Amino acid sequence: MSKYKLFLLRHGExxxxxxxxxxxxxxxxxxxxGVKEAQDCGRLLKEQGYKFDLVFTSILSRSIQTAWLVLEAMGQEWVPVVKSWRLNERHYGSLIGLNRAEMAQQHGEEKVKLWRRSYDITPPLIDESHPYFLEIYNDRRYTTCDVPIKDLPRAESLKEVLDRLLPYWNSTVVPEIRNGRTVLISAHGNSCRALLKYLEGISDEDIASVTLPTGIPVLLELDENLKPVKPRQLLGDQAKIQAAIKKVEDQGKAKPST
Ligand SMILES: O=C(O)[C@@H](CO)OP(=O)(O)O
Known part of the structure; x- marks a missing residue:
């Protein structure tokens, strides 16, 4: 029997x-x-009568901004928002800033698919020579983490995302859900995929074909052990959702599909 509702959301574009x-x-x-997607998401959740008690976000602006816009559209701006680096997007290492289609031309679509969607392949590490290294590691927000900056990831597989996310899920999110709070996690494509893999028990192989579109809320109905009692529901117009998923998948093609 469904006891708890949990909402996962990949930020707007x-x-x-x-x-x-x-x-x-x-x-x-x-x-x-992306702003419009987040507002539409909030309007949809309001229309369907959902009410949040607590929102978790990463410490990246796009997930926080999405949470604010959703809450504003729902008229629930007062709901507390809690932030952690542990919900950040997967660290793409030295791939950060590179164009996926160009990477597919240089390395092949299969390689890009492995980098993007495999479970345990870690992309090449970022180092000091990377154009975005200082922008990331000199950012004051990373001094607020529960690990020293030098121990923060330099690249992550999806497995490594789950490894850093699970302790936070268990220590901070789960007790709130068990206390009866309806939680929204406003995060990223891959931090949400990692959590879905864990909650739904998706295999290492099958997670490669799970893609989340931006701005679409995913509803999970969980039993008392926080196990899903039915398949995840992506809320909204299903034809549009399928088109949005395909758009994300096609980002890894060498040439845009016509
Ligand atoms: O750019 C990224 O960090 C993620 C999505 O936000 O990309 P991908 O969809 O390729 O995992």
């Missing part, structure tokens, strides 16, 4: 989603379309 560049830990704001 960011500027680099549009430019097809790996964004990861670079702090991009939402694009105009």
């Amino acid at each position: 960011g500027a680099w989603n549009k430019e097809n560049r790996f964004c990861s830990w670079v702090d991009q704001k939402l694009s105009e379309d």
Whole structure:
């Protein structure tokens, strides 16, 4: 029997989603379309009568901005928002800033698919020579983490995302859900995929074909052991959702499909 409802949300489109560049830990704001997606998401959740008690976000602006816009559209601005680096997007290492289609031309689509969607392949590490290294590691927000900056990741597989996310899930999110709070996690494509893999028990192979579109709320109904009692529901117009998923998948093609 369904006891708890949990909502996962990949932030609205960011500027680099549009430019097809790996964004990861670079702090991009939402694009105009991304703002609209977040507002539409909030309106949909309001129409369907959902009420949140607590929102968790990463410490990247696009997930926080999405949470604010959703709460504003729902008229629930007062709901507390709690932030942690442990919900950040997967660290894409030296791929950060690169264009996915160009990478597919240089390295092949299969390689890009492995980098993007495999469970345990870690992309090449970022180092000091990378154009975004200082922007990331000199950012004051990373002095607030529960690990020293020198121990923060330099690249992560999806497995490594789950490894840093699970302790936070267990220590901080789970007790709130068990206390009966309806929680929204406003995070990123890959931090949400990692959590879905864990909650739904998706295999290492099958997680490669799970893609989340931007700005679409995912509803999970959980039993008393926080196990899903039915398949995840992506809320909204299903044809539009399928088109949005395909758009994300196609980002890894060498040439845009016509
Ligand atoms: O750019 C990124 O960090 C992520 C999505 O936000 O990219 P991908 O979809 O390729 O995992």
